[in-house]
Amino acid sequence: MTNWTLAQRAARMNPSVIREILKVTERPGIISLAGGLPAPQTFPIEAFADAAAQVLGRDGAAALQYAASEGYAPLRQAVADSLPWEVHPDQVLITTGSQQALDLVAKVLIDEGSRVLVETPTYLGALQAFAPMQPRIEAVASDEDGIDADDLAAKVGSGADKARFLYVLPNFQNPTGRTMTEARRQQLVERAAQLGLPLLEDNPYGDLWFDQPPPAPLSARNPEGCIYMGSFSKVLAPGLRLGFVVAPAHIYPKLLQAKQAADLHTPSFNQRLVAEVLQHGFLERHVPTIRQLYQRQCQAMLAALEQHLAPLGVSWSRPAGGMFLWLRLPAGLDALELLPRAVQRGVAFVPGAAFYAEDADARTLRLSFVTASEEQIGTAIAALADAIRSGCA
């Protein structure tokens, strides 16, 4: 008998709640508000088809060969040029989705037992990426404007126990949809600098604003104190798995070495495809169409919530962009218990508990307004109301 011994960290790895729910919701007849799947009609399929023909016809051998771990130079340049502060392409590392950036940062900055701070609640995928490095993850108090800087100061710690970083998603946060205000950003950056605390800024949704762009990133205010992560998943397509990380010069080489060990490099073909599509200001024409669609869908969901859930004592966030809305059920209800009743009635969501590093609020849940159509959203919210009523009976 072979004696398989699992690493201790394996006990802290768990199936993704969201991905397990997504499997259930692949059943026909279920309207899923659970996954964060971008609306497929926004994928520029023809642009990718043209780019694939171009790239393979012109540079096929290079596109299919091993490539530099840092990423494809023109894509690194395009990323640097797109950011609203001075970034040199040498600071840009192309990653296999921005999820990989979380994995690389965790490897480089987290020791077993070291402390890491996150928002309340926070992105589940970040908790999962950090977990294998076995940190103690602690939640900093947060409200609808973002992180509470005083609670941050109280929790940062000192000496060997000092937190390695604060992970923060300031724009249209996953899961709450909230956006950190200008005042709160400035306060956070200044306080973090005083505390000597690195910030890990995640910005996958920043381009998906409705009426006005969000305030400038934290990293633009103190580049040497921040690692910044971005993604092409929401403005182009997630199936190519293309993200990036921007890091201070003395951190970058370690992220690069972790990248080499993780998968050698991000697929060369995909990098060249996206660099090809990005030419001639493609995103300036394309992204506004995504914004308009998502804003309409968000408005449809808000209207349906007002109609069906306000009478039931449910409250919700009013996002200014992004993909998600955050609900809170009335006292006595539990979102995890609600889920099977909702699925029975043809609608799926993600219970909020999974997004808390500690002290989960069992009454919360996350809805995506980008995958289902406006009509489906109305049907789904009515079904959700029905499920809630069934639990109160």
Next chain:
Amino acid sequence: MTNWTLAQRAARMNPSVIREILKVTERPGIISLAGGLPAPQTFPIEAFADAAAQVLGRDGAAALQYAASEGYAPLRQAVADSLPWEVHPDQVLITTGSQQALDLVAKVLIDEGSRVLVETPTYLGALQAFAPMQPRIEAVASDEDGIDADDLAAKVGSGADKARFLYVLPNFQNPTGRTMTEARRQQLVERAAQLGLPLLEDNPYGDLWFDQPPPAPLSARNPEGCIYMGSFSKVLAPGLRLGFVVAPAHIYPKLLQAKQAADLHTPSFNQRLVAEVLQHGFLERHVPTIRQLYQRQCQAMLAALEQHLAPLGVSWSRPAGGMFLWLRLPAGLDALELLPRAVQRGVAFVPGAAFYAEDADARTLRLSFVTASEEQIGTAIAALADAIRSGCA
């Protein structure tokens, strides 16, 4: 001042020797025998162009959307069908290159300070993938037929100190080019089962045989005692970053959870591209052309070595397939010291020392025979001879 504290493992991450050398050898005029870059003329560019048009035209939205962490079902089925023992598609996890499989296995099976066994010498990328999980890596004595089973038994250890696994690359090994014999495979599998020691079998080159296929994989002899890794990088193209891992049913879920946390899933578009190309027996027609090319290039290198290096007292391996040849310099010479003199003369290689987990043999070096043309190989080996002579003077 921000207080960046690096994880202890970061001190064990180092720039890839090979990738650093590759950068130098991008200079014009250098013939590189260093990197393991497949010959680009073997890349089926047209087949990929056709497949890209097909996949985007037919299933564009799905190919560009988020997808299951396990991988694309038809590709998992194709992998299972291609293996010479009974494998269920549920046991196949598609990875972002087989380098990622090493990262995932390391996360799931290695604790800080736990022991891991490797061949002497072994694949450098495996050492780099294991390092972040902070194992103690120990080398098992190996000769040109493979692992020494008695030394394995002596080193396996017991209790908490028992080795977590033996990592082994039985076919046309990177770096030595050697192939484990049938007798040695059977002996290794039996001894490992007696010892209760898991085997991690890496097989990126197995299809690249010259005159006859290598003996059956270790995993075919004891599937429950082995994790098996394979790759599309050498039979199709490395730039798509597509590999896979086959694991026993009780290990698979943990690898899957590590995969979710690492990059959510391998690019859906790339998986569908390769599944499309694989249809209608493509590899049965395509791979023989790669075998023939690499065999000719290997023969050209062996002839050049005989002509130029035999008189200098250099010895080398005679691979039966794969991409690499292993040289040993005469006493008194050091391959790392030789490298700058060789580069000066227009040829690059990888010094062998990087491939040893311990007790490096400084006289060894690795040559790839697949990237340079037959003519370039002759020129390069003559230049290498010149560099060696310059060191003896």
